[in-house]
Amino acid sequence: YATAEAESHTIHVASLLPSSVCTHPATPKGLDKKSSLQVIHKHGPCSQLPEEKANIPTHAQILVLDEVRVKSIHSKLAKNLGYVNVMKKDAAANLPAKDGSLVGSGNYIVTIGLGTPKKNLTLIFDTGSDITWTQCQPCLRSCYKQQDPIFSPSSSSTYSNVSCSSAACTSLNSATGNSPDCSSSTCVYGIQYGDSSFSIGFFAKEKLTLTSNVVFDNFLFGCGQNNQGLFGGAAGLLGLGRNKLSLPSQTAIKFKKIFSYCLPSSPSSTGFLKFGNDGLSKSVKFTTLSTIPGGESFYGITIIAMSVGGKKLSISASILAAGGAIIDSGTVITRLPPTAYSALRFAFRKQMNQYPMAKPLSILDTCYDFSKYSTVSIPKISLFFEKGVEVPIDARGILYVNSISQVCLAFAGNNNHSD
């Protein structure tokens, strides 16, 4: 795909287009495979979701959904911090004021097992939300079409409902942003996403099978009876956030809240989601996780600098840190403070000035027409984190390819400095 030179990537243009064939799975180095799941792009050839293949969204549609998710994140933080004016502004952009969580349109999926006997369920992989839920029989109100058979609690010997008076039920307030309800002493959860998608159902306990050797009893999850929205053919969501109801928190006794993943380079290849620290490479470089006020479920990070083509951009750390920063597996395009994005775009365009530009693609305003080239050279981009950690972005993470005649810089700016 690319050969790295000093400060740029040389890319064969033909390799920008994704393959229609699923390639062999990725494996983490030194992996104890007992605790590892495959991560698959929802819309790629490795996905087994037929509904998704038949209705693959365009890149423009994916970017519109991504913008909805980002507005939902900003809206959630603003609401929790009491920034009423910001909420009014977002409400004007057709966002629901009551956004319990984020839009459920993440691009990556994993398969887990639930119940006894175990039933496999393909769930959307999301570090930006907390509770795990799946559609459940008898679908008292509504279920959308999914690839896997819908989970049936009555067919499982290890299923039990959670009572309204339990501490777990009370915890739903912080995990979903909504107060739980009560039906015949059974705790009822409700989670609404930024695009108005939602799931409502019984809060329950069940045996969770991550791999054949890694099984957890009494895993708390949502057994959805009324589920509507943009979940495609997935059976629900896997919540990997920081709340105590998230999967990493519920499995903390075994895995100590440690998990890792690798997102594949293209939709035609696979990545992994691994729990625990067995087999972690010593070459992993660590920075500090922080907490964003009002957004305690998010994984906060501190980005202090950026470079393009080996040269650091002249952006002060205070601008990059102004609104805080998070890392999110469900947001497609990295959003930068407006000033930082302007500096990145200026430097990138300057080093790409030999290529003809193309029309913008949704939120992406720096696009190129590579149709007359067999290879192109693009500047390397790096992010710098606290504790001296430099993360070079892979060539596949710098460009977002709609077609060879519309290849875009895969970054965007926030609307406001304070976002």
Added chain:
Amino acid sequence: VLIYGNTQQKTLEVVYDGTRRMLGFRTGGCT
């Protein structure tokens, strides 16, 4: 907030250590 999205995370191994409150990165993590 600045949001570090999944396109830019491709091929990195991203490690979450909630107990030590650390986040790790390793390039070439999918191979």
